[in-house]
Amino acid sequence: MLEVSDLHVSYGxxxxxxxxxFAIKPGSIVTLIGGNGAGKTTTLRTISGLLRPQxxxxxxxxxxxxTLPAHEIVARGLCHVPEGRMIFSNLTVNENLAMGAFLEQDPAVKARNRDYVFSIFPRLNERLHQTAGTLSGGEQQMLAIGRALMGSPKFLMLDEPSLGIAPRLISTIFEKIVEINRHHGITILLVEQNANLxxxxxxxxxxxxxxxxxxxxESGRLRADPQLKAAYLGG
Incomplete structure (x- = not known):
């Protein structure tokens, strides 16, 4: 579904x-792990058209x-939930979701996507008219993912979804990521500091x-790898 070949990117x-x-098959969840500065976020930003490869x-x-601009990549069904969430904090939850659907012209599809988002994150429906900046970290992450889902993605890239979230909500967010993949068939590329998860x-x-x-x-094999455990899994 996605193939990256011999990619070189520089900052100056x-x-x-x-x-x-690397290559990613349809329907899979693939993760990129590594330390700070390894290039994980740069990879996602380049795929989504925010950076240009050399x-x-x-x-x-x-x-x-x-070489496509970011909005044309989104229009093809590849959506990016950035590190730090990057919600519009001065807009309401409802307005943030509407921003995610800015390329969709069909009102019926917009309504269906909203229902889909609320079925996964019912809390967003409860907070619909609340200013996004007043949400908790976990709720903001739900909103960032929900905003991306409003764009009818075939492929979703998530950058550090557990960052800045209360521990009790992290498992909820990850359960929802699995649900989005398994029950809705969306392929996922995940960058996550919590390598074990x-x-x-x-x-x-x-x-x-x-x-x-x-x-x-395969993820199960890497989890058991002594070298990887020592470096990233606290083993």
Whole structure:
């Protein structure tokens, strides 16, 4: 569904990605794990068109999207929930959700997507007219994911969904991520600081180190890998 081939990205003179390649099959949950500065967020931002690669190829559903602007990538069904949520804090929950549907012209599809979002995150319906900036961290994360779902995504990229969320809500968020994948067929690329949790819900994983893929494999096998446990899983 998504293929990244020999991707190189730099910030000025600083190299961030050094020729990474990976592929993601439809219907899967794939996770990128690695330390701070490994290139995880840069990978997602480049795929979603927020950064331009120096070289390499990104194909989505067989189409080269490497040079497309971000809004055209969203229109093709690839949506990005950024690190830090990036909700519109001065707008209401309802207005934030409407922003997620800005490319959708069909009112029936918008209404169906809203119902879908509320079925996954009923709390958003309860907070519909509340200013988004007054929500808890967990509720803001629900809103950020809900806003992306309003765009009818086929493929969802999530960057650090557990960041800044109360521990009791983290498991809820991850249960919902699995539900979105399993019951609604949306393919997911997950970047997550909690490597144990990311490996628990994903099917396949890539480990990034200083802009390169250092290891890859089925998530269950990587969870049991002594080297990986020592480096990322507190083992």
């Amino acid at each position: 003179a600083i190299s961030a990605l050094n020729g990474i390649s 070289s390499g190829l990104i194909t989505f559903l067989g189409e080269d999207i490497s 990311a490996l628990e819900i994903s099917t396949y994983a890539y480990v990034l180190e200083t802009g390169r893929i250092a290891m890859e494999g």
